Amino acid sequence: MRREPPRTAADYAPIAFPALMLVIFFVVPFSTMIAVSFFQRDPAGFYSPAFTFANYERFLSAFFGGVLGFSIMLAVMVAIVCVLVAFPFTWLLTQASRRVQIVWLVAILSVLSLSEVIIGFAWSTLFSRTAGITNLLVMAGLMAEPQALMPGFGAVLTAMVYQALPYTVLVLYPAIVRLDPTLLEAARTLGASPMRAFLNVVVPALRNTIMATLIMVFVFALGSYLLPQILGRPQHWTLSVLITDQAIYQSNMPFAAAMAVFLVLMSLALVGLTLMVGSQREQRT
Amino acid sequence: MRKLLNSAVSRRAVLGAGLATAGVLAMPSILRAQDRSIKVGVYGGYFKDSFDKHVFPAFTEATGIAVESVAEPTGEAWLVQLEQAARAGQAPADLSMMSQVAMLKGQSTELWTPIDTSKLENADNLLDQFVNKYPDGRVAGIGAVAWYITLVTNTDAYPEAPESWAALWDPANADKLGLLALVSNSFLLEVTAKTHMGGTNALDTEEGQIAAFEKLAEVKPNVRLWYRDEAQFEQALKSGEIPMGQYYHDVTGLAAADGNPVRSTFPKEGGILDSGCWALSRASEKGEEAHVFIDYMSQPDIQALMSRKVGTAPTVARDLLDLSDEEFAAVSSDIDPIIPRYDLYTSKSDWLNQKWTEMIAG
Amino acid sequence: MSAATLRRIVFLLVALFLAGPLIVVAGVSVNEKQSLIFPRKAFPSHGTGRSSAIPAGGPHW
Numbered sequence: 215m216r217r218e219p220p221r222t223a224a225d226y227a228p229i230a231f232p233a234l235m236l237v238i239f240f241v242v243p244f245s246t247m248i249a250v251s252f253f254q255r256d257p258a259g260f261y262s263p264a265f266t267f268a269n270y271e272r273f274l275s276a277f278f279g280g281v282l283g284f285s286i287m288l289a290v291m292v293a294i295v296c297v298l299v300a301f302p303f304t305w306l307l308t309q310a311s312r313r314v315q316i317v318w319l320v321a322i323l324s325v326l327s328l329s330e331v332i333i334g335f336a337w338s339t340l341f342s343r344t345a346g347i348t349n350l351l352v353m354a355g356l357m358a359e360p361q362a363l364m365p366g367f368g369a370v371l372t373a374m375v376y377q378a379l380p381y382t383v384l385v386l387y388p389a390i391v392r393l394d395p396t397l398l399e400a401a402r403t404l405g406a407s408p409m410r411a412f413l414n415v416v417v418p419a420l421r422n423t424i425m426a427t428l429i430m431v432f433v434f435a436l437g438s439y440l441l442p443q444i445l446g447r448p449q450h451w452t453l454s455v456l457i458t459d460q461a462i463y464q465s466n467m468p469f470a471a472a473m474a475v476f477l478v479l480m481s482l483a484l485v486g487l488t489l490m491v492g493s494q495r496e497q498r499t
Numbered sequence: 500m501r502k503l504l505n506s507a508v509s510r511r512a513v514l515g516a517g518l519a520t521a522g523v524l525a526m527p528s529i530l531r532a533q534d535r536s537i538k539v540g541v542y543g544g545y546f547k548d549s550f551d552k553h554v555f556p557a558f559t560e561a562t563g564i565a566v567e568s569v570a571e572p573t574g575e576a577w578l579v580q581l582e583q584a585a586r587a588g589q590a591p592a593d594l595s596m597m598s599q600v601a602m603l604k605g606q607s608t609e610l611w612t613p614i615d616t617s618k619l620e621n622a623d624n625l626l627d628q629f630v631n632k633y634p635d636g637r638v639a640g641i642g643a644v645a646w647y648i649t650l651v652t653n654t655d656a657y658p659e660a661p662e663s664w665a666a667l668w669d670p671a672n673a674d675k676l677g678l679l680a681l682v683s684n685s686f687l688l689e690v691t692a693k694t695h696m697g698g699t700n701a702l703d704t705e706e707g708q709i710a711a712f713e714k715l716a717e718v719k720p721n722v723r724l725w726y727r728d729e730a731q732f733e734q735a736l737k738s739g740e741i742p743m744g745q746y747y748h749d750v751t752g753l754a755a756a757d758g759n760p761v762r763s764t765f766p767k768e769g770g771i772l773d774s775g776c777w778a779l780s781r782a783s784e785k786g787e788e789a790h791v792f793i794d795y796m797s798q799p800d801i802q803a804l805m806s807r808k809v810g811t812a813p814t815v816a817r818d819l820l821d822l823s824d825e826e827f828a829a830v831s832s833d834i835d836p837i838i839p840r841y842d843l844y845t846s847k848s849d850w851l852n853q854k855w856t857e858m859i860a861g
Numbered sequence: 862m863s864a865a866t867l868r869r870i871v872f873l874l875v876a877l878f879l880a881g882p883l884i885v886v887a888g889v890s891v892n893e894k895q896s897l898i899f900p901r902k903a904f905p906s907h908g909t910g911r912s913s914a915i916p917a918g919g920p921h922w
Binding site: 299302303306309310318321322324325328332333336337339340347376379380408 | 864867868871872875876878879881882883885886889
Binding site: 255257260272277281335338342343344345362365443444447448449451456459462463464465466469 | 578
């Protein structure tokens with residue numbers, strides 16, 4: 215099929231529908247949020263149209279800076295751990311038989327059916343002193359007495375990785391499956407061990423996929439607000455938790471909107487930076 | 500069938516399915532009641548379940564007014580929805596159960612239609628603190644339910660009940676407490692003021708509020724969980740995972756009655772007495788029905804029924820009630836309660852919220 | 862260590878990780894005992910709504 219540049223308005227018709235959807239479901243809500251972030255807060259719980267920077271000023275403090283930094287750090291760690299676990303796993307999965315692959319993919323899809331709340335409470339049980347996994351370790355004689363593994367950073371990280379892992383596998387799977395098998399065969403023929411071939415051929419060949427997956431998981435994890443509440447201490451609360459507090463409990467929509475805009479901008483900047491670094495490296499090679 | 504007919508949506512569905520005749524024959528009172536109806540917003544979950552079971556059917560039977568109950572979130576979220584709907588002339592519920600802070604905030608936009616107490620036969624029964632008034636004296640809302648937040652403990656972990664809120668500060672309780680996560684629903688500033696500063700009047704000034712925050716910050720090492728979800732703490736308390744904290748007296752009593760190793764104690768400084776009001780949206784056209792409903796709910800008999808069945812503290816004077824000492828003790832206490840400083844959460848809500856968040860998360 | 866063994870170990874670890882919460886959810890869904898440690902009622906249906914701004918048992922989950 216030969217591609218021709220669109221000439222008439224009719225040639226653009228096929229993109230009208232996606233464009234419309236993008237406007238309705240992204241541009242309109244996001245613009246509304248930006249507008250509200252400049253509105254005047256009325257302590258009675260409402261807000262009135264205005265143009266004030268007060269909401270942004272309030273956000274610019276060491277306290278909120280610290281929370282923002284922690285949220286981004288947490289999301290980055292979730293993304294890295296997810297890819298570190300999911301990439302080798304998905305690679306091994308594509309090497310397995312068709313039947314094994316199908317069973318695994320169905321199992322992974324079933325994990326997706328768990329909501330954030332259920333994941334949170336399930337892990338809070340597994341990490342509890344009274345009914346948690348440490349009881350199994352005690353039974354096995356590996357520990358003297360059961361311990362609570364939550365609240366804490368590890369508990370938050372584990373549950374967030376659990377939540378994002380199925381998506382990570384499902385995003386990586388098609389790319390890895392499509393990887394040209396002759397690449398690996400060539401490496402093996404030239405004498406590379408399977409581990410070496412994986413690290414030196416498969417990983418570099420899929421660098422862009424890995425980067426895209428990292429970004430997806432990062433953005434996904436940035437929005438998490440229930441797991442840090444259920445499994446963390448207050449210092450592990452993310453900016454999303456504070457946004458929820460402001461929006462739902464304090465009904466301070468303008469401030470909540472300003473924080474959300476800030477969070478979106480920061481993540482866009484990080485994603486942009488990552489892509490820029492990636493493309494520069496590509497040019498050099 | 501009876502169960503289906505209890506909710507309006509199902510009722511419509513049943514009628515729509517062509518079973519109208521069966522419905523008429525089975526439930527004549529419901530059909531008659533449809534002539535007059537009222538939508539009542541009640542806190543979702545336990546309260547809505549209890550009201551649907553013990554209160555609304557009896558009300559419909561007594562007055563012929565059908566009740567459609569609406570599950571509402573507490574306080575502010577529902578307040579915002581009501582206000583936005585009222586601006587568009589809509590009322591998602593005619594009457595709503597509103598928190599005291601939400602009552603004050605709604606007053607500022609005249610969201611509440613004033614209640615005419617001359618239409619309420621039982622108005623004189625009500626205790627003063629349960630009549631919410633506009634600054635000019637018009638009645639904005641009438642006490643719906645009242646409850647205590649007390650000091651709760653797991654009886655396995657604490658064989659002896661604590662006597663004072665000072666237990667929250669006791670270094671022996673390190674990493675053992677579950678406390679509410681927000682300044683405006685935990686009322687811990689008031690608890691601090693009453694326990695360590697001579698009374699909630701200490702919070703009148705900003706210096707006093709800052710001193711209370713500083714004193715309260717000392718409990719942080721003892722706190723395991725700052726909870727937003729009640730059920731999360733309740734389960735942890737029952738299992739002993741988090742053996743002490745602040746919680747609702749009524750549901751703790753129900754849990755203890757179910758055989759769980761928990762107890763609720765009124766500390767010597769008093770339990771925190773919080774309450775919700777019935778308030779009528781200005782967009783509602785069911786003023787008449789709303790007055791009938793509020794009057795019905797304010798009867799001593801009904802208040803006693805709610806104390807027995809729902810576990811709430813009565814909003815009318817105790818001597819009008821036929822509650823035994825034991826029944827009264829199950830829902831209330833003669834110890835002078837800690838009354839929250841709702842005024843602060845209206846006038847200084849953002850400042851208090853900011854200080855609070857910095858204190859617990861900082 | 863052979864490739865097959867490595868694969869089995871990785872599969873086992875991932876399976877255990879993924880299955881943990883599923884087992885808790887499954888175990889709890891068949892157990893009616895109220896005193897069970899797992900916050901069964903805590904699937905947001907039990908809160909009295911006085912502290913949470915989200916209606917218990919509401920449409921959120």
